[in-house]
């Protein structure tokens with residue numbers, strides 16, 4: 001075993017040819033002040049494997065569990081057991097205003113002001129709730145612009161919104177495609193489209209980081225172009241929140257929505273979030289789908305038939321929230337707040353840069369092409385690889401034979417996301433070494 005190698009590691013069967021090899025990866029971890037954050041997460045074990053733990057690269061799909069999540073959920077179970085109904089207004093963290101515990105941390109996470117973010121529902125539900133307010137098609141302005149490689153749920157959501165308003169979705173939904181032979185969109189092409197066709201566009205709804213390619217869009221520029229065209233700029237932050245620094249307020253984004261089970265490590269099906277710029281959030285006259293939880297707290301329990309929205313984003317809440325699902329989101333947001341997105345992004349750039357370097361070094365052995373932009377400012381932590389075929393089989397072999405967990409999108413994309421809160425340089429080395437070993441063994 002090499003000095004400093006994790007306990008339980010058995011000798012690799014083939015010698016690594018990767019730059020600096022395993023020793024460099026271990027040294028990078030030793031010299032990294034943020035490597036300690038890993039200890040705050042449950043890293044899944046690899047029973048019987050060459051290393052005691054899996055090397056986990058699927059945080060873009062489901063983030064790992066912060067250890068604090070268990071205690072946070074158990075505390076609420078205990079409050080339920082001890083306080084029952086009184087837990088709504090009593091105990092250390094009353095459930096009725098529980099969402100307020102995340103007002104500041106969620107705002108800081110996405111670069112918003114307090115009163116512009118709320119933790120509620122799940123992502124597609126939030127897209128619909130926000131489109132109920134912000135997609136108001138007219139005869140002239142009725143189109144919704146998405147990217148061709150949009151996540152399917154977004155495609156269904158926008159098409160169904162068009163139908164809901166009596167607009168033919170094949171006329172309403174515009175899918176922006178990359179240039180011939182390219183994988184990712186160019187900002188200038190999106191802007192040019194909006195300058196050309198903007199008068200017919202009601203809403204631009206793009207993924208801030210595309211789920212498939214890992215491309216980080218130019219949010220400020222596209223937002224400005226959408227607004228200059230008279231359209232509303234909404235963003236799907238599923239792969240951006242907790243992955244890249246955001247300044248939604250300053251960028252003048254109209255609205256955004258995200259889920260919390262990926263980079264935010266809130267747990268399977270966790271409560272997501274929404275942002276509405278205060279110039280809209282304060283406007284109580286905006287149409288919305290109302291429910292009692294959007295009613296002003298002072299009046300919520302008077303059981304009056306009138307809806308009196310608070311002058312902030314919390315009035316878009318509809319139902320009372322699932323506290324057992326919010327508790328892990330609360331502690332996870334506190335962790336992000338403690339570390340800060342600037343420090344996490346800095347570590348993320350180093351981890352992903354290292355992954356890219358190792359992949360390039362092994363290019364002669366691994367038949368995989370990076371489809372994510374090579375410019376670090378145009379991507380988050382994820383690198384998507386195009387493999388000749390059999391992405392599913394490759395991911396399964398990586399998991400079984402190398403203890404490396406990534407995810408795949410058939411037929412030919414494998415996604416690897418080194419997550420700065422818990423991934424190590426050694427994990428990254430294992431991923432590329434695993435790919436190399438599988439390629440040279442077959």
Ligand SMILES: Cc1ncc(COP(=O)(O)O)c(C=O)c1O
Pocket residue numbers: 122123124125151153154207211236238239259272
């Ligand atoms: C980009 C994007 N949009 C929407 C969704 C759907 O999220 P939900 O199931 O919370 O509605 C996902 C889920 O992975 C996603 O990645």
